[in-house]
Amino acid sequence: MRKPHIENILFWNKLDRELINIIDDCREAIKAIPNNPKNIYGARNYSDQINDAHTVLKFRSKDINK
Numbered sequence: 001m002r003k004p005h006i007e008n009i010l011f012w013n014k015l016d017r018e019l020i021n022i023i024d025d026c027r028e029a030i031k032a033i034p035n036n037p038k039n040i041y042g043a044r045n046y047s048d049q050i051n052d053a054h055t056v057l058k059f060r061s062k063d064i065n066k
Contacts (some may be wrong), residue, residue: 004059006052008044016060019053026050 003012011019026046030039040047 007048008052011052011056022053023050
């Protein structure tokens with residue numbers, strides 16, 4: 001099975017712990033400034049980064065590459 005398309009392709013090279021940290025950091029940023037346009041708009045917005053990190057982690061957890 002092919003890798004799903006994600007906006008930030010560099011996430012495929014990150015360790016699981018790094019992806020979890022990205023998710024945590026983005027959630028914290030959204031929570032700290034809820035009206036920040038970077039939360040949902042523009043390239044590499046926080047919501048997209050959370051989604052991309054989850055996509056990579058889920059793909060890896062399926063263990064389909066082995």
